[in-house]
Amino acid sequence: METQTITQEIGETAEAVKTPTTELTGSEALLEALIVEGVETIFGYPGGAIMPIYDALYHYNDKLNHILVRHEQGGIHAGQGYARTSGKVGVVFATSGPGATNLVTGLADAQIDSTPLVCITGQVFAHLLGTDAFQETDVINITTPVTKWNYQVTDATEIPEVIAKAFYIAKSGRPGPVLIDITKNAQIQKFDFAGYTQCDHIRSYRPKPIVRPQYIQEAAELINSAKKPFILWGQGVILGSAEQEFKAFVEKSGIPAAWTVLGAGAIPTDHPLNVGMLGMHGNYGPNVLTNECDVLIAIGMRFDDRVTGRLDKYAKQAKVVHLDIDPAEIDKNVKSTVPVWGDCKETLPMLTALVDKKAHTEWHNKFKDYTRQEVEQVIHKELNPTTVEMTMGEVIKQLNEITKGEAVIVTDVGQHQMVACRYAQFNNTRSNVTSGGLGTMGFALPAAIGAKFGAQDRTVVAIIGDGGFQMTCQELGTIMQSGIDVKIIILNNRFLGMVRQWQELFNARRYSFVDIESPDFVALAAAYRIPGRVIDDRKDLPSALNEMLSTPGSFLLEVMVTKENNVFPMVPQGCSVSEIRLK
Amino acid sequence: METQDNDKQEYNITVYTENQIGLLNRIAIIFTRRKINIDSLNTSPSEIESIHRFNIVITESEEVVRKLTRQIEKQVEVLKVYYHTNADVIWQELALYKVSTDVIAERVSVERLLRENGARVVVLRKDYTVFETTGHREETDNLISILQPYGLIEFVRSARVAIIKNSEGFNSKLREFERLEPGEDVIENEYLNKGQKVFTM
Numbered sequence: 001m002e003t004q005t006i007t008q009e010i011g012e013t014a015e016a017v018k019t020p021t022t023e024l025t026g027s028e029a030l031l032e033a034l035i036v037e038g039v040e041t042i043f044g045y046p047g048g049a050i051m052p053i054y055d056a057l058y059h060y061n062d063k064l065n066h067i068l069v070r071h072e073q074g075g076i077h078a079g080q081g082y083a084r085t086s087g088k089v090g091v092v093f094a095t096s097g098p099g100a101t102n103l104v105t106g107l108a109d110a111q112i113d114s115t116p117l118v119c120i121t122g123q124v125f126a127h128l129l130g131t132d133a134f135q136e137t138d139v140i141n142i143t144t145p146v147t148k149w150n151y152q153v154t155d156a157t158e159i160p161e162v163i164a165k166a167f168y169i170a171k172s173g174r175p176g177p178v179l180i181d182i183t184k185n186a187q188i189q190k191f192d193f194a195g196y197t198q199c200d201h202i203r204s205y206r207p208k209p210i211v212r213p214q215y216i217q218e219a220a221e222l223i224n225s226a227k228k229p230f231i232l233w234g235q236g237v238i239l240g241s242a243e244q245e246f247k248a249f250v251e252k253s254g255i256p257a258a259w260t261v262l263g264a265g266a267i268p269t270d271h272p273l274n275v276g277m278l279g280m281h282g283n284y285g286p287n288v289l290t291n292e293c294d295v296l297i298a299i300g301m302r303f304d305d306r307v308t309g310r311l312d313k314y315a316k317q318a319k320v321v322h323l324d325i326d327p328a329e330i331d332k333n334v335k336s337t338v339p340v341w342g343d344c345k346e347t348l349p350m351l352t353a354l355v356d357k358k359a360h361t362e363w364h365n366k367f368k369d370y371t372r373q374e375v376e377q378v379i380h381k382e383l384n385p386t387t388v389e390m391t392m393g394e395v396i397k398q399l400n401e402i403t404k405g406e407a408v409i410v411t412d413v414g415q416h417q418m419v420a421c422r423y424a425q426f427n428n429t430r431s432n433v434t435s436g437g438l439g440t441m442g443f444a445l446p447a448a449i450g451a452k453f454g455a456q457d458r459t460v461v462a463i464i465g466d467g468g469f470q471m472t473c474q475e476l477g478t479i480m481q482s483g484i485d486v487k488i489i490i491l492n493n494r495f496l497g498m499v500r501q502w503q504e505l506f507n508a509r510r511y512s513f514v515d516i517e518s519p520d521f522v523a524l525a526a527a528y529r530i531p532g533r534v535i536d537d538r539k540d541l542p543s544a545l546n547e548m549l550s551t552p553g554s555f556l557l558e559v560m561v562t563k564e565n566n567v568f569p570m571v572p573q574g575c576s577v578s579e580i581r582l583k
Numbered sequence: 584m585e586t587q588d589n590d591k592q593e594y595n596i597t598v599y600t601e602n603q604i605g606l607l608n609r610i611a612i613i614f615t616r617r618k619i620n621i622d623s624l625n626t627s628p629s630e631i632e633s634i635h636r637f638n639i640v641i642t643e644s645e646e647v648v649r650k651l652t653r654q655i656e657k658q659v660e661v662l663k664v665y666y667h668t669n670a671d672v673i674w675q676e677l678a679l680y681k682v683s684t685d686v687i688a689e690r691v692s693v694e695r696l697l698r699e700n701g702a703r704v705v706v707l708r709k710d711y712t713v714f715e716t717t718g719h720r721e722e723t724d725n726l727i728s729i730l731q732p733y734g735l736i737e738f739v740r741s742a743r744v745a746i747i748k749n750s751e752g753f754n755s756k757l758r759e760f761e762r763l764e765p766g767e768d769v770i771e772n773e774y775l776n777k778g779q780k781v782f783t784m
Contacts, residue, residue, distance in 0.1 A: 141605075144608055145612050203662070328657045
């Protein structure tokens with residue numbers, strides 16, 4: 001590992017036997033560490049207890065790009081968006097007390113969606129800890145359940161080692177968020193900085209279980225003997241950068257493969273072996289045939305309840321092969337027959353080598369039958385509606401035609417999210433950024449900001465509902481100030497649509513507090529000097545999308561859509577995946 | 584995957600960890616998040632410097648315990664977790680009893696009762712005497728009921744400590760952890776190991 005010494009001149013003049021050191025403050029040491037870790041962009045918000053770090057940042061402005069957000073929640077979601085499109089660790093700064101507590105939603109989101117983050121929070125002086133000092137909060141204990149690791153620094157000399165551990169833990173194994181809380185005295189304290197060494201081993205931490213060839217052998221035998229095998233893949237394929245290995249496995253084995261929401265895009269949407277989306281609003285065939293397959297091969301996915309529906313009626317007929325890097329996921333929800341513990345980038349090629357080349361034509365035809373039924377009963381009318389008002393689906397379809405599936409799609413949470421995931425075309429990996437596990441409304445706008453920094457040469461389109469947009473719309477200020485090129489589509493149905501859909505289907509249309517009023521979104525954008533347009537007629541849709549995509553910089557397009565449209569198919573809560581409803 | 588109450592029994596969970604502030608909370612919330620009560624918790628330095636050993640006792644089904652141990656082992660500063668039934672461990676709890684010295688001196692029967700229950704004197708003062716016993720819960724409970732009629736002043740019991748019958752200690756394991764590339768660990772896998780009777784977590 002490379003040790004970087006920041007002032008080599010000083011080092012050379014020092015005694016040859018001594019490690020060259022230089023006196024730095026804790027804040028400066030932190031920023032030096034970030035530079036060695038390859039950090040380019042920080043999303044943050046200053047405050048009293050983190051002021052020394054911001055003071056140091058003033059002098060590092062040429063090396064570290066700091067984006068001033070409008071709320072710490074926006075900062076952390078931006079960090080998540082950055083991590084998801086770039087594959088690197090997102091870095092977030094916040095002050096103590098309310099600054100730190102505002103991170104909690106994003107930490108929980110990153111924890112459940114395995115997003116690598118390093119969050120730095122300021123903390124009151126160490127001698128004030130536990131005195132209910134101004135803006136003091138017990139951040140370590142508040143964030144323990146929602147971080148992969150957290151640590152409080154009270155002495156500057158700890159900073160290089162702790163930051164090195166933070167980055168290593170955040171990005172290795174199953175990634176996750178790390179929070180480092182630094183007391184103000186440690187930020188100010190000067191110490192002899194002997195350079196920064198990246199961490200590559202922690203005694204008590206095993207990022208990856210050891211791959212046992214015996215498992216691979218057993219798994220391959222099971223797969224080769226299967227008549228109706230079925231692959232379920234999740235974000236693990238993307239997090240492990242194993243897209244090529246996964247594609248090779250799918251193509252050789254010829255097994256139909258379906259994806260979880262966070263797995264979307266690992267292989268292209270139109271890949272012939274991609275049979276669609278799993279789960280509550282997933283495709284018809286993948287859900288029904290889960291309960292018909294004989295071998296279920298789960299790769300980097302965790303059998304979330306939104307995927308499995310009723311667990312005691314889930315794939316009971318099937319033998320299960322589960323590939324996962326996190327041993328705690330094996331047998332957590334679905335009992336595996338052969339657990340393949342390990343990094344799928346290593347295990348998939350081993351498995352590919354042992355599986356027979358097959359076509360499974362008859363089995364594929366079953367999926368095609370179900371697709372035909374779904375197109376007839378659901379998809380056709382969603383994408384080619386005869387209603388006066390537009391549907392969300394036709395907006396996504398038009399967008400696909402213009403972007404050709406090359407855009408990064410960032411979605412919020414609710415009906416528009418499910419529609420976007422169902423119908424968006426993804427040609428590339430790391431293109432679907434959404435809040436999957438936590439379902440955080442307000443995620444999309446700030447996440448899109450970060451997604452753009454993580455994929456600067458790509459078009460980033462945020463698709464947001466009228467409800468979620470109002471949760472974090474202050475981040476329009478960030479877009480304005482930093483000149484960020486994010487295309488925003490608000491699909492406005494004047495309802496909190498997903499809750500309304502449930503109320504319609506399960507609460508006898510008792511629409512309890514889902515009727516939401518919105519401001520003039522185009523005028524709101526204009527107040528932030530962001531151009532925009534609202535349309536309610538489908539003949540304007542292509543021109544409006546083209547205008548949005550061709551306008552330099554950000555643009556807000558509000559599309560008025562049908563008020564009471566439902567997302568189908570749907571596996572109602574408490575039902576089995578094979579009880580999926582088409583209407 | 585719901586388990587029946589009658590599958591539940593006492594399990595001894597042994598956790599080897601780094602000595603790190605906040606780790607106790609990180610481990611405790613794995614139980615509290617699932618609304619599982621910790622019956623007994625002991626944490627103290629192990630035979631190896633800088634390594635701590637937790638003994639946690641809960642009453643749950645094996646399936647729940649297995650999932651919990653995996654969640655605990657996943658924590659960055661946890662080295663290794665084992666779980667055992669009471670039959671797999673030798674365990675003890677320490678109990679202290681404070682009794683009036685006058686009663687002891689006057690009532691010979693008390694002294695005899697204490698001796699019969701393996702109690703030994705820790706402190707002998709003019710006003711009170713402190714006795715100590717170690718044993719299982721029933722044994723230490725038993726002495727409480729015996730001393731109650733003679734005016735037991737105060738009682739305290741420690742958490743459970745347990746030695747695993749079938750264990751070779753943690754020293755060799757630790758050396759393995761210190762290596763960058765660990766050796767092949769035996770991983771619990773019912774499907775593959777059903778013939779081999781391999782056990783670890």
